[in-house]
Amino acid sequence: MRIGVFICHCGSNIAATVDVKKVAEAAWGMNDVVYSTDSMYTCSEPGQQAIEEAIREHKLHGVVVASCSPRMHEPTFRRTVERAGLNRYMFEMANIREHVSWIGRDKALNTLKATELVRMAVEKLRLNRVLTPKKIPATRKVLVIGGGVAGIQASLDCADAGLEVVLVEREPSIGGKMSKLDKTFPTVDCSSCILGPRMVDVAQHERITLYAYSEIDSVSGYVGNFEVNIRKKASYVDWEKCTGCGACTEKCPSRKTFDRFNEGLGATTAINIPFPQAIPKKATITAGACRQFQGKKCGVCAKFCPTGAINHEQKDEIVTVKVGAIVAATGYDLTDWTVYGEYGAGRYPDVITSLQYERMLSASGPYGGHIKRPSNGEEPKSIVFIQCVGSRDPSIGRPYCSGFCCMYTAKQAIMTKDHIPDSRSYVFYMDIRSPGKGYDEFTRRAQEEYGAQYVRGRVSQVYPRGDKMVVRGADTLLGLPVEVEADLVVLAVGGEASRDAPKLAEKLRISYDGFGFFMEGHPKLKPVETNTAGVFLAGSCQGLKDIPSSVSQGSAAAAKVMALLSRDMLESDPQTALVDIKRCIGCSKCVKVCPFGAIREQDLRGQIKAEVLEAVCQGCGLCNATCPQGAIQLSHATDNQILAEVEALLCQM
Numbered sequence: 001m002r003i004g005v006f007i008c009h010c011g012s013n014i015a016a017t018v019d020v021k022k023v024a025e026a027a028w029g030m031n032d033v034v035y036s037t038d039s040m041y042t043c044s045e046p047g048q049q050a051i052e053e054a055i056r057e058h059k060l061h062g063v064v065v066a067s068c069s070p071r072m073h074e075p076t077f078r079r080t081v082e083r084a085g086l087n088r089y090m091f092e093m094a095n096i097r098e099h100v101s102w103i104g105r106d107k108a109l110n111t112l113k114a115t116e117l118v119r120m121a122v123e124k125l126r127l128n129r130v131l132t133p134k135k136i137p138a139t140r141k142v143l144v145i146g147g148g149v150a151g152i153q154a155s156l157d158c159a160d161a162g163l164e165v166v167l168v169e170r171e172p173s174i175g176g177k178m179s180k181l182d183k184t185f186p187t188v189d190c191s192s193c194i195l196g197p198r199m200v201d202v203a204q205h206e207r208i209t210l211y212a213y214s215e216i217d218s219v220s221g222y223v224g225n226f227e228v229n230i231r232k233k234a235s236y237v238d239w240e241k242c243t244g245c246g247a248c249t250e251k252c253p254s255r256k257t258f259d260r261f262n263e264g265l266g267a268t269t270a271i272n273i274p275f276p277q278a279i280p281k282k283a284t285i286t287a288g289a290c291r292q293f294q295g296k297k298c299g300v301c302a303k304f305c306p307t308g309a310i311n312h313e314q315k316d317e318i319v320t321v322k323v324g325a326i327v328a329a330t331g332y333d334l335t336d337w338t339v340y341g342e343y344g345a346g347r348y349p350d351v352i353t354s355l356q357y358e359r360m361l362s363a364s365g366p367y368g369g370h371i372k373r374p375s376n377g378e379e380p381k382s383i384v385f386i387q388c389v390g391s392r393d394p395s396i397g398r399p400y401c402s403g404f405c406c407m408y409t410a411k412q413a414i415m416t417k418d419h420i421p422d423s424r425s426y427v428f429y430m431d432i433r434s435p436g437k438g439y440d441e442f443t444r445r446a447q448e449e450y451g452a453q454y455v456r457g458r459v460s461q462v463y464p465r466g467d468k469m470v471v472r473g474a475d476t477l478l479g480l481p482v483e484v485e486a487d488l489v490v491l492a493v494g495g496e497a498s499r500d501a502p503k504l505a506e507k508l509r510i511s512y513d514g515f516g517f518f519m520e521g522h523p524k525l526k527p528v529e530t531n532t533a534g535v536f537l538a539g540s541c542q543g544l545k546d547i548p549s550s551v552s553q554g555s556a557a558a559a560k561v562m563a564l565l566s567r568d569m570l571e572s573d574p575q576t577a578l579v580d581i582k583r584c585i586g587c588s589k590c591v592k593v594c595p596f597g598a599i600r601e602q603d604l605r606g607q608i609k610a611e612v613l614e615a616v617c618q619g620c621g622l623c624n625a626t627c628p629q630g631a632i633q634l635s636h637a638t639d640n641q642i643l644a645e646v647e648a649l650l651c652q653m
Contacts (some may be wrong), residue, residue: 003117004035004060006051008042009069010097017101019111019178022465026115030122034058043073048080055084062086063127066118071522089131089574089636096120116649123648127641131574136615138224138570139324140164142561144215144503148176149547151329152198153554154561158327159207161562166321166336167202168230172213172240173278174199174333180261180355182362184547185411186442192277192364197611199279212280217318219507220597222615223534224324224570232317236285237271241309244273244281248301248310255288263356265374266366271301271310276364284310292372325534325561328518329502329554332495332540335390335398343389343462343491349374350469351462354408355387357478361415369417373488376467380423380487383416385409386459387429391494400515402494404460404546406433408444409492411454413452425452426484428459428473436546455482462489495544508535509596509618518542532596532618533573536560575636576617577624583631584609590623590632599623 005027021039027036035058039047051063062083067073070093078088096114104110140163144155147169160163161271172177181191202208217229237248249614261274270289273281283301291298292312302310318385337353338346350373352360363369373380387409391402399560406429406575412426423563427446433453434440446452459473468485473613489582498504505512510530511519518541528536538557539550564570577590577599586608591599598616610632612623624634633639 001032002034002059002061003030003032003122003125004028004051004054004058004062005037005064005066006031006042006047006054007036007038007096007118007121008047008116009038009040009610010067010101010129011041014067014097014101014114017105017107017110018096018114020113022111023096023114023118024087027064027118027122030119032126033122035060040101042067043076051077051080052084055081055086061088061175062090062092062128064092064094064121066096066114066121068096076586078378087130087132090125090128092121092125092128093117094400105478105558112581119191119648120645123644125637127644128636129451131570131635133448133574134614136222136224136572138565138568139226139322140328140565141166141321141323142227142565143168143226143323144327144329145322146176146329146331146539147171147174147202147210147212148329148331148550149178149195149198149537149556150331150541150554151176151327152195152202153551154327154329154538154558154610155208156201156205157196157555157558159205161558163207163562163565165205165208166228166230166323167208167210168214168216170215171211171274172235172276172284173280173283174202174210174212175275175277175279177355178547179275179277180225180263180362181358182365182414185407186436186438188411188414194551196277199277203279203564210280211319212282214319215286216504217511219326221322222572222613223532223564225521225615226323226534227327228323228326229319230319230321232319234287234314234316235282236287236290236310236312236314237283238309238311238314239280239282241307241572242282243307244278244283244308245302245306246283247274247306248283249299251304253298253300254289254291257286262359262366263353265352265356265359273504279320285310285312293574311601323537326508327536327538327554327557328504328508328510328541329538329557330498330501330541332544334499335396335496337389337491337493339396340389340491343386343489348462348464348469348489350464350487351491352572353491353493354405354412355493357412357490361419363413369419371416371488378487379420379506381420381424381485382484383425383490384484384486385413385425385490385492386471387426387427387492388458388461390493390496391492392430396434398496398515400544401433402544404544405492405494406443407436407439407546409490409652412490417450417452425450426471426486427452427454428471429454429456429460431456436548452621456481458550495540498541500539500563508532510535528553528560531567534564572615573619574614575619575634576614577612577619577621577632579610579612579633580631580633581609583629585629585631586610587628589626589628593622593626595620595622 007024024038094117217231251268259268359365457474457476536557538554602611
């Protein structure tokens with residue numbers, strides 16, 4: 001075998017703490033190495049051309065590149081060797097940047113370690129074999145999970161490109177958190193005026209099938225050929241018959257139901273339509289609040305429904321769809337602010353969340369667009385906004401910044417002055433984070449034009465004094481304690497991953513981080529892709545973001561879907577597990593541990609054997625590590641290849 005080795009300086013990233021030339025010289029003495037060199041930037045166009053030329057000139061059978069993480073540039077170099085006539089899997093990469101130069105300062109030790117990693121890569125490459133991808137057909141249909149602004153954008157982009165779209169939303173209406181907002185920053189334009197037409201576009205688009213009040217029950221299959229079971233939850237109203245006239249909601253006698261859309265600021269009826277612009281505009285019965293389900297005599301809604309749409313016997317329904325790609329756009333939930341005992345933990349009616357304040361400001365909200373104190377209905381004159389509630393707080397497991405709180409607080413301070421000209425707003429903040437286009441100017445406008453008084457410091461306590469709420473904190477710029485008597489306190493509550501996100505991640509077979517946010521394939525190069533081929537991310541399910549960023553990521557995910565499904569046939573990755581039938585004892589341990597459902601039992605002449613579905617397998621290697629007989633081997637990472645790397649390392653010790 002003839003192997004070529006290429007060591008990258010990566011500017012000074014590697015060369016500053018590794019003697020790159022010495023590593024290249026050492027490679028000449030390794031088994032089967034017939035060419036070795038170093039270059040400043042191996043991933044650059046000249047660097048790739050040098051690899052191609054060396055393959056042709058020295059008739060190389062395999063290539064080792066020692067540079068950065070394979071997660072970043074392994075596909076790049078595989079394409080390079082392929083252009084020169086080699087099979088893409090006759091390539092190995094040694095990570096001497098993240099694993100060596102970035103974690104050590106001793107140049108001699110770093111050089112030794114880099115040399116050892118190159119030797120290990122060479123020994124593995126000597127046992128590599130040519131692998132060939134298989135062709136699989138693709139279904140030109142996409143599933144979008146989540147009907148917020150990101151999911152809406154992804155759905156419309158895919159549908160406009162000619163793809164069939166299935167949009168699933170767990171709430172009775174699409175729109176997400178944006179549908180609850182009154183205005184948006186930094187333009188202070190009407191949220192429903194922006195979102196409403198897009199929601200209507202979804203309802204009227206001929207290529208979009210909408211399943212509202214539905215959830216994903218199960219997902220099977222693989223990229224290009226997913227089979228998804230959708231659970232249509234019982235709304236106890238036949239939506240085919242319902243016209244959204246509202247007669248049922250007007251007559252319903254059960255009027256003390258918690259209003260989820262208005263964040264509990266007011267009560268609603270047991271049967272209701274979430275908001276006037278809801279899509280679909282259909283009624284839903286809350287079973288726990290309905291008298292009929294409590295065994296009491298009622299049936300008023302059925303009596304007054306002009307189309308006979310009420311059906312108290314309705315059951316959940318499972319719908320199965322086949323799609324080629326999936327976009328997860330499940331949004332976020334507000335952090336549980338009631339854990340803050342110092343802010344009243346939800347005990348004080350005049351301490352509300354920022355989203356409740358949005359519903360208060362909205363003309364379609366429970367107060368008709370008038371700001372009122374929930375305790376007595378009076379107009380507040382002094383309002384305190386407290387930032388970073390549930391953000392940047394390790395004590396409750398939320399050390400991250402939610403990103404949008406500083407901006408919506410500035411917006412709410414501006415809107416407060418518009419609603420109540422003689423009011424005064426105070427904003428307690430840690431730092432102002434406003435990096436977007438026009439964002440910093442917007443926060444300054446709140447202070448300079450609208451008179452919002454910003455106080456840098458944390459609030460230590462909020463408690464009642466008479467009919468006022470006392471906000472006690474500190475001004476860290478002045479170094480003095482501060483106490484403000486307020487009529488209303490608004491908590492700028494941060495966001496967290498949707499509470500059902502981990503369950504959905506397991507169904508989709510994708511990774512999620514310690515906070516529950518879905519993990520992208522690469523933080524820079526694959527921000528909307530996941531570790532499962534054919535599954536993409538959009539919006540705040542991947543990490544909290546504002547409306548423009550969510551819309552951008554929705555379009556980005558749609559673009560990835562279009563690129564994927566633009567081909568009639570897809571290539572499967574051949575780096576999959578393979579079963580040696582002769583050694584398999586049918587214990588099925590591999591079936592139980594496979595996180596992708598890629599292994600199943602098969603009956604061969606009365607004997608149970610494992611079978612790998614190559615198109616589903618993601619090459620994680622769990623089955624390989626679990627099999628007691630060593631009957632499963634992972635292509636491109638066999639036991640012998642790994643042992644060859646270990647032996648190469650031990651021989652130098």
